[in-house]
Amino acid sequence: MPKTRSRAAARKPARRQASKQPAKKRSAPARAARPARRAAAPRARQSASDLAKRQRDISVSEFFAKNRHLLGFDNPSKALLTTVKEGVDNALDACEEAGILPAISVEIQQLDESRFLVAIQDNGPGIVRAQVPKIFGRLLYGSKFHRLRQSRGQQGIGISAAGMYGLLTTGKPVVITTRTGKRKQAHHFELVIDTQKNEPKVKRDDVVQWDVEHGTRVEIELEGNYRGGQHSVDNYVRQISLANPHAELRYRGPGQKPEQTHVFPRVAQELPPETAEIKPHPYGVELGVLMQMFRDTGSRNLRGCLQADFSRVSGRVADAICETAKVATTRRPREVKRDEAERLHKAIQKTRIMAPPTDCIAPIGEALIEKALRAEVEADFVAATTRRPTVYRGNPFLVEVGLAYGGALPVEEPVTLYRYANRVPLQYQQGACAITRAVTGTDWKAYGLQKPRGALPVGPMLLMVHVASVWVPFTSESKEAVAHYPEIIKELRLALQECGRKVSTHIRRQRREADEAKKRSYITRYIPHVSIALQEILGFDDRERDRTTRTLTKVLERTRKL
């Protein structure tokens, strides 16, 4: 609209605006379209204050109720799997944090064609009564978001989102039974989430008799779809037991009787080593975050702040950073100006700082991966590689690869790829994941496998790839795929190559043995004929002929062993 036109003109019908245009610019089709333009209703103008009346806060639960696909609830079968996953993740995290060997049961009952009741029970520490409503009836509430420590959960959305999905699709509350110890009472809750306020509404809060010493049971009724195949709950439970050999899992699917419960026993009798919580490493901190940290710190001077709020910064390193940045070590962090912060940020990159501590990450470990693979997969050969921890954006992470080859695994199909992040199987978004990119980008031909371009290798192989970190960079809130950080892809490639070399030795040996066996059978077939020919030429008797056959066979054996 031309700037010079008045407000009144703006309200005039479109026909008059069109007629103001120079005639020569109007083409025939434009003239033909005129009646339609005349019909267009004038657009009502809205003032800023009209808009202001409609502007208001959006509660996080309203947002995720509308965008439930972001949390992994985009279709009924995925919703069922995500609910199980969130419950099991929390159960495993809680047990490990409390130092308890996990014994977890998952039950799914089909109530009607598309309605299911999911129950997850753990032997964890239980939940304090006052916390139950907030944990299950409020999105973005949890104990794991504000710390840098390896755990399955990190966002504080998981279980409350599953409860909210159940409520939205069935109108039923989440049912929680929890007990924190032998001498404590068990509590039974029924609660729903008020999506507009993102607040819990408790429907029932009773003390009950429960024959469990400590632990939590969560029951959620939801619209779902139970199906088999790659994305099935069965497959998920199998995969989670592979990556958590210290956990005992009991799984009862829809239509199964209690005695049909599938038990995945413990392979390891010890908990993974406890992981330490760490502070951010200075190398990965962005300028804005650094400035925020200076504002929030409890330290009174810069030297103290750098030492206390970051990992691996000693007094000497803090002095070196301040000196390079030409900022006094005694400066109050809150008074640090933007240009000073920028200089400090640059100085950090120039200063030599030790790599972050590695005790914040607990890998599964090569021995246990191999043991778990042997227990779960029928294969001729297993191998595993655990890399040393490194850093992306200041967050330590580590990559492990397990590999099973041969045996009952299908020969002509693409390899099976199990992806894990902090011991949680990733079931969806395989194509968008850094792990897949690293697997498809590895030259498997060099290791004796077929490799169609840009696709997974083909052969009797199962690959299990695990990324463990204090903060796994997922591509979305539903935690389905790992983001493509170059540092992570590089480590993945190195781990895959290491395992690839191990399997290639096995494949070559296998091929050599097969070749030799073929040659041997070929020669063995002709040995009796050679003896007969010798008998004829040299006039052997039958005894001598048979002795020659035996000697030649022995010579063949001996050369094979050499």
Ligand SMILES: Nc1ncnc2c1ncn2[C@@H]1O[C@H](COP(=O)(O)OP(=O)(O)OP(=O)(O)O)[C@@H](O)[C@H]1O
């Ligand atoms: N079974 C349980 N036993 C003990 N505590 C639990 C249990 N389930 C959940 N919690 C507590 O409730 C909090 C919220 O759980 P929720 O699943 O919503 O988020 P999260 O696990 O922190 O992160 P994420 O959204 O990534 O799953 C957890 O941080 C944990 O402290």
Ligand SMILES: [Mg+2]
């Ligand atoms: Mg969780």
